[in-house]
Amino acid sequence: MASPPPLSETLRRLDKAIQEKGIRSNLLDVEKLAAKTALPTSTVRTLLQGGTPPDDSVNDRVRMRIAVLARANMAATGQRMSDLASDISQRLGVSGYWARQICDGKKVPSVELLHGLVEYFEVEGGEVFFTASAADALNRALLPLLHKLEHPESDPVLALMDRYGVRSTDLRMHGSLTREQLERLLEGVLRSVVPPEGGRDQ
Structure with missing residues (x-):
């Protein structure tokens, strides 16, 4: 299986396809892409403009993206953090305290728990959703759009x-x-x- 193109190539081809089709639509909506990738809007904006986001570690990425998903989940369901942590605790077999620490972005989950969170939050791409660099995460979100425009x-x-x-x-x-x-x-x-x-x- 061929490796995906780098983000810079994806953005170049997207720009070309959008211009050729004359599409009047904000396909590269920063807010929507940030929600889809669990990246900060500032990071998405920087990447779309060809910039480089601040360096981060894999642990930083995992903690931040779980926290973003947890906040989005609470906003969508009306749950409180205690409710979400309790649900994750029961579903994944960890203590409520540990689940809350993870959802708050204060602790890094084990590999086993990370796998459970992939299923709990129904994210695409498996564990790499949480561990990929910002550029790779955004690229993964943009490639299906590029495919639609080119095909x-x-x-x-x-x-x-x-x-x-x-x-x-x-x-x-x-x-x-x-x-x-x-x-x-x-x-x-x-x-x-x-x-x-x-x-x-x-």
């Missing part, structure tokens, strides 16, 4: 854009549309700008 046939929205020759659109609105709804929308747009066969421009 539009794999994405219904982009495939229909290519089919109907739509070169500029705001993709944010398409998340709530089915393929059939989107196709009807694009057909309507096409009919409004192209005269019927045998007809004349008005």
Whole structure:
């Protein structure tokens, strides 16, 4: 299996694909990418601008990303830290105190517990989600987007854009549309700008 391209190459190809397709959408949304990677927004912004984030250790990464996921989990569920720690304690067989220390980003979990946290928080990529460098973590999040843009046939929205020759659109609105709804929308747009066969421009 080929190694993934470095982040700099991914960003260069993304920029090229976005320009070629004329997509009016903030695909590289800093907040969303930060949430997806459990990286600080400042780190994501720095990396997207071609900069280098501060050095960190693997232990720092693990502690920080677990803490970010814990805060996001509490925000989404309305749980308190004590509730989350208790749930993790029961699910993963550790003390409530130790679970809280880990969720607070104060302690580094064992390899076994880290594996359990991968399943608990349902993160993609296994333990590497927590241990990868910031650049590698962001790169992993961007590669599926790059694949969709470079291979539009794999994405219904982009495939229909290519089919109907739509070169500029705001993709944010398409998340709530089915393929059939989107196709009807694009057909309507096409009919409004192209005269019927045998007809004349008005």
